Amino acid sequence: MSNFAQQQAPHRRSAVTLAWRQYRLERKLFWRNPSAAFFNLMLPLLLLLLFGAVFAGNKKYVDVIVPGIAGMGVMASTFSALAFNLTFLREQGVLKRVRGTPMPPASYLSGLLANAVTNAVIQITVVILVARFGFGVGWPKNWIELGIFLAVGVATFGALGVAFSHAIPNFDAAPAYVNAIFLPVIFISGVFYDTQTAPAFLKEIAQILPLTHLIDGLSAAMVSGKAISTQLGSLAVLLAWGAVGGVLAVRGFSWDERGN
Amino acid sequence: MPTVSSSDTAIEVIDLHKSYGETEAVAGLSFEVRRGEVFGLLGPNGAGKTTTVEILEGYRARTSGTVTVLGLDPQGRPRDLRERVGIVLQNSALYANLTVHEALSHFASLYPAPRNVDETIALVGLQGKEDGRSRTLSGGQRRRLDLALALIGDPDLVFLDEPTTGFDPQARRAAWETIRSLRSLGTTIVLTTHYLDEAQELADRVAIIKDGRVVAEGTPQDIGGATAHQARVSWTDEYGAKQEIETDMPTKLLHEITGTALAAGRELTGLKVSRPSLEDIYLDLTMEEPGDE
Numbered sequence: 001m002s003n004f005a006q007q008q009a010p011h012r013r014s015a016v017t018l019a020w021r022q023y024r025l026e027r028k029l030f031w032r033n034p035s036a037a038f039f040n041l042m043l044p045l046l047l048l049l050l051f052g053a054v055f056a057g058n059k060k061y062v063d064v065i066v067p068g069i070a071g072m073g074v075m076a077s078t079f080s081a082l083a084f085n086l087t088f089l090r091e092q093g094v095l096k097r098v099r100g101t102p103m104p105p106a107s108y109l110s111g112l113l114a115n116a117v118t119n120a121v122i123q124i125t126v127v128i129l130v131a132r133f134g135f136g137v138g139w140p141k142n143w144i145e146l147g148i149f150l151a152v153g154v155a156t157f158g159a160l161g162v163a164f165s166h167a168i169p170n171f172d173a174a175p176a177y178v179n180a181i182f183l184p185v186i187f188i189s190g191v192f193y194d195t196q197t198a199p200a201f202l203k204e205i206a207q208i209l210p211l212t213h214l215i216d217g218l219s220a221a222m223v224s225g226k227a228i229s230t231q232l233g234s235l236a237v238l239l240a241w242g243a244v245g246g247v248l249a250v251r252g253f254s255w256d257e258r259g260n
Numbered sequence: 261m262p263t264v265s266s267s268d269t270a271i272e273v274i275d276l277h278k279s280y281g282e283t284e285a286v287a288g289l290s291f292e293v294r295r296g297e298v299f300g301l302l303g304p305n306g307a308g309k310t311t312t313v314e315i316l317e318g319y320r321a322r323t324s325g326t327v328t329v330l331g332l333d334p335q336g337r338p339r340d341l342r343e344r345v346g347i348v349l350q351n352s353a354l355y356a357n358l359t360v361h362e363a364l365s366h367f368a369s370l371y372p373a374p375r376n377v378d379e380t381i382a383l384v385g386l387q388g389k390e391d392g393r394s395r396t397l398s399g400g401q402r403r404r405l406d407l408a409l410a411l412i413g414d415p416d417l418v419f420l421d422e423p424t425t426g427f428d429p430q431a432r433r434a435a436w437e438t439i440r441s442l443r444s445l446g447t448t449i450v451l452t453t454h455y456l457d458e459a460q461e462l463a464d465r466v467a468i469i470k471d472g473r474v475v476a477e478g479t480p481q482d483i484g485g486a487t488a489h490q491a492r493v494s495w496t497d498e499y500g501a502k503q504e505i506e507t508d509m510p511t512k513l514l515h516e517i518t519g520t521a522l523a524a525g526r527e528l529t530g531l532k533v534s535r536p537s538l539e540d541i542y543l544d545l546t547m548e549e550p551g552d553e
Contacts, residue, residue: 103370
C-alpha cells in the first residue's frame with residue numbers, strides 16, 4: 001500500500017505553525033462544548049448585568065464593578081480554566097498522547113495559553129461593550145494601558161493556573177480546589193466593592209493578591225484614566241506573582257497522571 | 261542468538277536498569293527486536309513491562325543501560341524518533357468533541373510524511389464513522405481510533421499496550437487482522453499483552469519478563485527450551501483418575517499405553533496428546549512458589 005503523502009519529500013512544520021494549529025483546534029473544541037462556552041462567557045456578563053441593574057444610576061458603584069468584573073473575567077478564563085483543563089487533560093491521558101507525537105511541547109502549551117487569552121479578550125470586550133451601551137460608562141480612557149494590564153494579567157494568571165494544576169490531585173477534586181482559591185480571591189480583591197471601604201485586615205490581604213492590582217490597573221485604564229506611571233506598583237506586584245507562577249509552572253509540570 | 265547488523269535491528273536493549281528509590285523495577289534487562297517483526301512482551305503485573313516500554317517510548321528516563329530505538333536514544337525524546345514511532349496507550353485519550361476525520365487530520369499535520377487519512381480509517385475498519393464524534397463511538401471503535409492515531413504518522417515502529425483489552429471475540433479477531441496487515445506493510449510492532457493466545461497468534465518472537473528480568477525469549481513455538489515443549493499424553497484410567505505423562509517420544513508411549521489397554525479390553529476415555537501452549541509455559545516460568553517472597 002503506498003500513498004501520495006509518503007512519496008512527497010518529508011515536510012516538517014515549524015513550531016509556530018503547530019502552535020497555530022493547536023490554537024485553532026482548541027478554539028473549535030471550545031465552541032463545541034456549548035455549556036462551558038456559555039458559562040465562560042456569560043457568567044461575567046450576567047454578574048455585570050445583575051449588579052449593574054441593582055446599582056444602576058449609582059455611577060460610583062458602576063465604576064467599581066466594571067473593572068472588577070473585567071479582572072474577574074481575566075482570572076476565570078486563564079487561572080481557573082487552565083488549572084481545570086490541564087487537570088482534565090492530564091488525567092484523561094491527552095497530555096501523554098500529545099507527548100508521544102512530534103508536537104513540540106512549547107507549541108502545544110502555546111496553543112492552550114493562546115486559547116485562554118482569547119477568552120479573556122472576548123470577556124473584556126463584552127464587559128466594555130455592556131458598560132458602554134448598558135450603563136453609559138464611557139469608552140476606556142487609555143487603550144494602551146488597558147492592553148498592557150491585560151497582557152500582564154493573562155500572563156500572570158495563566159502561569160499561576162498552570163502552576164496550580166500541579167497541586168490538584170485529580171479531576172473530581174478540581175472544581176473544589178479551583179473555587180477554594182477563585183471565590184475568596186474575587187471577593188477580597190474587590191470585584192464587587194471598593195477595597196478602600198473594606199475592613200483593615202481584608203484590605204491588607206487584598207494588597208498582596210494579584211487580582212487587586214489587576215483591577216486597580218484596569219480601573220485606571222478604563223475608568224479614571226490615571227496614567228500608567230501611577231500604576232507601576234500594581235504592575236510590579238503582578239509581574240512578581242507571574243514570575244513565581246512561571247517558575248512553579250515549569251518546574252512542577254507533569255505530562256502524566258499523578259503517582260506515575 | 262545470531263548476530264544481526266544494526267540496520268536489521270529496530271530496538272536494542274542492553275542491561276537496562278530502572279530504580280524508583282530503593283525498588284528496582286527493571287533489573288538488568290536485555291533483548292532485541294528485529295525490523296519488521298511482531299515482538300510480544302509478556303509478564304505478570306508489576307514485572308516491569310510498562311516501565312520498560314515507557315523507557316523505549318521516551319516517557320521515562322532509565323537508571324542505567326543502553327537503549328537504542330531505530331538507531332536513536334529515546335531518552336530526551338528526539339523529534340526524529342517521535343516522527344517515526346506510533347504509540348497506542350492503555351487508556352484511550354481522545355478529544356470527545358472531534359470527529360474521527362478531524363482528529364486524524366489534526367494529528368496527521370504533526371508528522372512530516374503522514375499516511376492518508378481515509379486510508380488509515382480503512383486500515384482500522386472505521387469506515388462509515390468518519391463524521392462521528394469520538395464521544396459517540398463504542399469502546400471498540402474508540403480503541404480503533406486510538407490505533408488509527410498511532411498509525412497516522414506512518415510509523416516504522418508501533419507500540420501496542422494491551423490493544424484488545426475489553427474486546428469481544430469478534431473485535432479481537434478484527435484487531436488481530438489489522439495488526440497482521442500492518443506487519444505485512446513492514447511495520448515493526450512491539451506488543452504488550454496479558455493474553456497469551458494473542459501473543460501466540462501474532463508474535464514472531466516473545467520475551468517473558470519477571471521481576472525486571474527476561475526469563476525467556478524466543479518464538480512462541482520454542483520459547484522455554486525443548487523440555488518445556490515435551491508432548492503430554494493424558495487419559496482417564498479405569499478408576500476414573502486422570503493420568504498425564506510428559507515424553508519426548510509420544511508415538512512410542514502411545515503405542516505402549518494403547519497396547520496395554522487393548523490387551524485388557526479397556527477403552528481409554530479422554531485420550532489426548534497435546535503440546536504445552538504458550539500459556540502453559542508462561543505460567544511455568546512466572547508462577548511464584550508459595551512462600552517464595
